[in-house]
Amino acid sequence: MNVSQSDFEFMIECLSRDVIAILVEEKGMSLPTAFDLFYNSDTYSKLSDPNTGLFFQSPRYVLSYLLPASSSNR
Numbered sequence: 001m002n003v004s005q006s007d008f009e010f011m012i013e014c015l016s017r018d019v020i021a022i023l024v025e026e027k028g029m030s031l032p033t034a035f036d037l038f039y040n041s042d043t044y045s046k047l048s049d050p051n052t053g054l055f056f057q058s059p060r061y062v063l064s065y066l067l068p069a070s071s072s073n074r
Contacts, residue, residue, distance in 0.1 A: 003050075011055045011056075015062055016038065016044070018059035019059045020034045020035060022060070023037065023038065023063075038066065041066055043062060043065045046065070
């Protein structure tokens, strides 16, 4: 499925917002720590690549790639 560049960017922004919110609200991270962890991760790099299709997934699914399985609540 093809999406426009602006739709792709919007989807990434929304997913990023939601993942960071989960890190802060449920994992107890400070906002700067959550931003740093997420935006400097391989997960964000994969999310930013339209070929992975990761931008179509839920925030919790994306989070499962970011956090080790032992520390994420699935």
